Each structure stands twice: as structure tokens, then as C-alpha cells.
Amino acid sequence: MPLLNLLSAGIETGINTLQKWDQQGANRRQRLAGRVFSMELKELAQPFFFVVSAQQVDVLGRFEGNPDVAVKLSVSALEDLKDSGKTTQLIKQDKLEVEGDIQLLQQFAELLTEMEIDWEEELSHYVGDVVAHKLCYGAKQLKQGAQKQACRLQGNLAEIITEEYRLAPGPLEVAHFCDEVSVLAEQLQALEMRLAKLEPSCE
């Protein structure tokens, strides 16, 4: 039992740390204040209860009232919950069982998954503005560089395949081949027409 308490404590701390960083968090919580959501993961034996209040989200291991929405789902479906179009699909696939207001549930999923977090700002509390900016700038540069490298690598690889080892044709070759095929097709069509013209006279 205390192990489960430890788990719920971890979940609660995680959610609320992210909530504190999320600029929209307070507004979203205000809208859902006083609502209770029961969430049972198919991978776990016991449901957790999420009590939303203006201050934070509380996670309880047991709750004797009636939750506003009761959900049973598998972990893999959590991400798809955001997309309202997919909800019915998930229910049909038996990945999701819902009792209660689906709209509320979507708002709750939004609260947990669509966070606007300014990482640079949060980081600056710990290491100062300058370092935070440098780090975030560095990370951005790194990401761009990696993207560029990936792009180049892809180009190089394509060139090796088409030019060096000739495992696959290059784009010009393909175009040329396609042209030749269409010319051949035209010729064939012409030949067919001529044959068709000649055939009746043979009889």
C-alpha cells in the first residue's frame, strides 16, 4: 500500500512541477476546479484519482465519492486523447472506456499534455539569465546543426547509392527511362492502330 502512495506522490509532484512552469496551467486548472477524475491504467491494478483545484492537481489512491469522469485506458492511448477526432476511434478499439462527460475529459487531457513551458525562463532561475540563454541558444544551434547534418547525410547516402555503387538509378536516369517508356508506349499504340487498319483487309 505505501508503495502505491509513493507512486501517487511521484505522479503528483511531477504533474505539479510541470503545472507551475506551464503559463496556461492556472487558467486551465481554474476551469476544471473542483472536478475529480478517476483514471485507471490497464497496466495497473488500481485507479488513481485526480482532484483538480485552482492551486494544483492532487492525486489520491482512494476516493469514496463519485468522480466526474471515470476513465480506463492503456498508456499508449494517452497521447491520442488530445485529438477529439480520435476519441470515438479509441473507444471502438477498446483502448478507452469512459463514464461521464467526454468534454471534461478532453479539457483534463489538455491540462496534462498541452503545456506551454518556457524552458529558458525556468532554467534561468537555477543558473542565471546569461547561462540559461547561452544553453538554450546552444541547444537550438545544436538542433539546427543536427538537422543540417542529417539532411547532408541523406544527400550523401543517396549519391553513394545512385552514383558510386549504382544500386539505384538517379533522378535524371529515372526521368529518361520514363520518357523512353512513354515513347515506346506511343510507338506500340501506333503499331496497334496500323495493325488494326491492316487486319480487316487481310480477311
Next chain:
Amino acid sequence: MTQQADDTTHFGYQTVATEDKVEKVAEVFHSVAAKYDVMNDLMSFGIHRVWKRFTIDCSGIRPGQKVLDLAGGTGDLTAKFSRVVGSQGHVVLADINDSMLKVGRAKLRDLGIEGNVEYVQANAEALPFPDNHFDLITIAFGLRNVTDKDKALRSMYRVLKPGGRLLVLEFSKTEQALLSKAYDFYSFNILPGMGKVVANDADSYRYLAESIRMHPDQETLKGMMQDAEFEGVEYFNLTGGIVALHRGYKF
């Protein structure tokens, strides 16, 4: 001789006059109030949070209910209850010690807990509330310090609504001999030292260790709750019985 026995009670391992105990306990908590939360985390290695979480799970708390958090100290339980019962509910944080109450109130205000919480300085033996008033009463790490525990339990029974429940979270007796040895060593040799370094008060923490030993064990407390007319009394041992949660209902 009997007269003398009636007039004294224990304060840790010392025997003091009954009317002095309240004052002596008050001194202890005035002294530790400011560092109370830090010391709790340090002394229990943060496990007290798990104990309190278990208590809340056992409370059956629902939106709209009335809760009394007795000896609520710095308001750990109150904060959670306040959020769960919501704007329709009501939480009373009661403590006999005004230093603790002040620290608790400041802390809860900082957390944004307001509107449905009331702060009352009250003695658990004579609760200043009407009969059949609360859905839930909790007393976490507080019963130990009450002078007349039976009177306090009867007083709690009186203010509890029929169908309501009482939760007593308190230090208790460990079942395993080895754990008990380690625990004794820890609480008599290490704890006062920690108290000296952090809160600059070794005596208060020596009192803590002693008062835990003087507190009735699981079965005795269960009997005391039954004597105070609580029904369906049961207890859960936590962390090998270092702490026990007693639960009783009023029907």
C-alpha cells in the same frame, strides 16, 4: 498516596503534575515551530509524507465535507483536505499551540489555501464545536501530547457526525526486534543531536523520543477508542509499526 498518583502524569520519562503538562508540551512546540517542517523531513527521511498520504487515502474525504484537522500543526493535512473538499466544504485547523497555528497559517496562505479554512486554537479535551458537526476528524502526531487522552477521544466522538470517522496517526510500537533496536538507537542517540544542530534544541527532541515510548501501543489505543464508543475500530501498521493509523467510526 492515591491522591498524588491522580494528580501526576508523564512528560516523556519524567513525571510531572497534570496541570503542568500542557505548559511543558507548549514550551516544546513553541521552541520547534519555526523549524518544524524541516525537522519532520529530516527526522523521518521524508517518510512522514507517505504516512500522511496513506491517512488521506483512508479518510474517504469528498467535496463538500466538513473536516477537523486536530493538532494540525503546520497544516500538511489541511492543505490537501482544503483542496479536496472544495469551496462547498470546510476545514478547521485546530491546534492548542498558537506558535504552530501561526506557522501553519502563514504556510497555507503562501500555498494559496484560503476561503474554506478556519484556524482555531483549541484543546482537544474540550473541543469548542457543536455536537455532530464534522464528517471527518484527523489527529496526526498529536494525541501523544494530550494530557487526558480518553477525554479527548470522547470529545472528538461528540463533535463527529453519525457516519463520520476519526483517524489517529501516531507513533506506535514496532513488531520486529531488530527494527526496534535500530529505531531506539536512532531516536535516543541521533535524534537529539539532529535537533541540536538544526533547531538548536536537543531537549525537545529527547522529549519527542521519550513521549513516543510512553504512548499506548496499537491494541491499547484501539481499546481506548472503543471505550470512547467508536465502532469498527481498526489499525494499519506503517513502516513496520513505527507509526500506526487507527480508524474508528461513529454510527
